Amino acid sequence: MIPLGTPALRALEALEDIRAHVLAESPELAGRLEDLRATSWVDQPPAERAVLAVCARLALSPSVPANRRKARAIVDGLLGGGDEAASAGLPERAAGALKRSLDWICSDSFLRELKACPGPLPAWRLVRRKCPGLGEAQTGRFLVSLPFPAAALDGPRLRWLRRLGWIDPAEKSPARSRDEGLRFLTALSVQGSIPLWEISLVGAAFVGAEGCSGPAVLCGKKPACTRCPARENCSYAIAMSLSVTAGDGDGQPPRRLRESLPAGDLPREKLIRSGAESLTDAELLAILLRTGNGRQHAMDLAASVLRQAGSLRRLSAHSVNELTSLPGLGPVKAVTIKAALELARRLAPRDEAPQLPAVSCGRTVFELVRARFHNKTKETFLVLILNAKNRVLREVVVSEGILNQTLMHPREAFQEAVRDSAAGIVLVHNHPSGDPAPSRNDRAVTRRLVEAGRIIGIPVLDHVIVGDGTYYSFEEAGTLFED
Numbered sequence: 001m002i003p004l005g006t007p008a009l010r011a012l013e014a015l016e017d018i019r020a021h022v023l024a025e026s027p028e029l030a031g032r033l034e035d036l037r038a039t040s041w042v043d044q045p046p047a048e049r050a051v052l053a054v055c056a057r058l059a060l061s062p063s064v065p066a067n068r069r070k071a072r073a074i075v076d077g078l079l080g081g082g083d084e085a086a087s088a089g090l091p092e093r094a095a096g097a098l099k100r101s102l103d104w105i106c107s108d109s110f111l112r113e114l115k116a117c118p119g120p121l122p123a124w125r126l127v128r129r130k131c132p133g134l135g136e137a138q139t140g141r142f143l144v145s146l147p148f149p150a151a152a153l154d155g156p157r158l159r160w161l162r163r164l165g166w167i168d169p170a171e172k173s174p175a176r177s178r179d180e181g182l183r184f185l186t187a188l189s190v191q192g193s194i195p196l197w198e199i200s201l202v203g204a205a206f207v208g209a210e211g212c213s214g215p216a217v218l219c220g221k222k223p224a225c226t227r228c229p230a231r232e233n234c235s236y237a238i239a240m241s242l243s244v245t246a247g248d249g250d251g252q253p254p255r256r257l258r259e260s261l262p263a264g265d266l267p268r269e270k271l272i273r274s275g276a277e278s279l280t281d282a283e284l285l286a287i288l289l290r291t292g293n294g295r296q297h298a299m300d301l302a303a304s305v306l307r308q309a310g311s312l313r314r315l316s317a318h319s320v321n322e323l324t325s326l327p328g329l330g331p332v333k334a335v336t337i338k339a340a341l342e343l344a345r346r347l348a349p350r351d352e353a354p355q356l357p358a359v360s361c362g363r364t365v366f367e368l369v370r371a372r373f374h375n376k377t378k379e380t381f382l383v384l385i386l387n388a389k390n391r392v393l394r395e396v397v398v399s400e401g402i403l404n405q406t407l408m409h410p411r412e413a414f415q416e417a418v419r420d421s422a423a424g425i426v427l428v429h430n431h432p433s434g435d436p437a438p439s440r441n442d443r444a445v446t447r448r449l450v451e452a453g454r455i456i457g458i459p460v461l462d463h464v465i466v467g468d469g470t471y472y473s474f475e476e477a478g479t480l481f482e483d
């Protein structure tokens with residue numbers, strides 16, 4: 001683990017930017033990463049491992065079905081006692097070495113020995129020792145395709161790490177550079193919660209290694225630094241004066257957001273034109289996030305973060321770890337959000353904190369929610385989550401449609417209340433007919449949820465049925481605890 005000081009944060013930021021760029025520009029790679037994420041290296045059957053090893057040896061992408069078919073034929077030829085050299089298309093000696101490698105890769109001891117390795121570097125060395133048919137980069141490629149926590153550090157990727165300043169540019173020994181690079185990437189992988197094999201594949205797409213080509217390639221032989229999202233944090237770009245003012249990018253919104261919104265609606269432009277107050281929570285958050293995550297642009301990502309957190313207030317209670325557990329947020333974005341929310345918290349004097357609405361009786365509940373049920377033609381079931389002072393922390397819509405005790409499971413009603421450590425809840429639903437008198441089913445649901453609340457330790461304080469300009473409160477009617 002590298003200490004999360006400025007250099008590490010800059011490295012993580014650069015990595016996140018590169019990852020977002022590659023995922024946006026290379027949908028096939030995004031699909032392959034998705035597949036690999038769903039795969040466990042320990043579950044790969046021996047025959048599959050052998051196919052992946054042959055793909056790595058011949059620099060064939062295993063995600064292409066034709067490549068796999070070709071590799072499988074070679075494996076069958078080598079292990080089936082056929083004409084090894086001819087089937088592998090390799091010189092006789094190389095085919096023999098590959099066959100010996102496959103023997104070990106297909107053996108029972110393969111997983112055992114690999115699992116016993118204390119880290120990616122010893123594992124890489126083990127495979128190098130046991131597999132005479134695989135070269136240095138091929139070994140990394142094979143492990144990455146498993147997907148074992150490893151990185152393939154070939155020439156183009158080492159050059160990339162040198163340019164970014166992640167390994168010593170003066171180090172001439174490829175072996176020492178590779179060790180240093182692997183150690184650095186391993187630390188970044190842990191810190192950024194990004195699998196090492198994923199960093200390796202993202203790097204491959206970024207530098208044009210392993211047959212990757214297309215718009216994702218920026219850091220090839222002639223780096224396209226002026227288009228690179230990582231240039232602010234790249235030693236090479238800084239040394240070549242290709243970077244722009246650190247911290248504010250090029251003053252332009254991320255490319256995809258710029259493409260998908262009219263210029264006047266872009267959050268930064270909107271803020272300059274109409275002031276910060278005119279921006280929604282999601283727009284303000286998008287400015288902090290700067291970029292999206294490859295699949296979503298910054299605005300979509302901001303909206304999805306807010307949706308998952310529940311609200312800005314709940315987001316402000318998240319720790320950095322909780323923020324990084326939200327899809328699309330890496331440590332750099334999480335730290336930025338946390339810092340901004342902490343500043344906001346320090347600026348707001350405690351006595352100016354917005355007062356949450358309080359509920360003290362059925363009528364206050366009715367007044368609070370009546371507007372939202374006006375002209376509703378569907379039955380909607382809400383839960384008001386309360387703090388110890390009976391102030392409403394949140395409203396949660398639990399169901400829409402006919403209220404039915406068999407459909408209304410206590411889990412749905414209490415799930416968010418438990419998450420918010422609520423002191424109590426109030427149940428609310430409407431009768432589109434306008435008559436708030438409780439039905440038999442309403443009474444059954446109430447009984448069930450009151451009982452569940454008693455068991456969970458979050459009491460149901462009332463159940464209010466909203467009718468047309470009127471209401472029914474189980475608490476006021478004395479029927480909340482009736483059998």
Ligand code: SF4
Nearest residue numbers: 219223225228234237
């Ligand atoms: S700024 Fe240039 S050298 Fe640096 S990572 Fe990007 S493309 Fe490579």
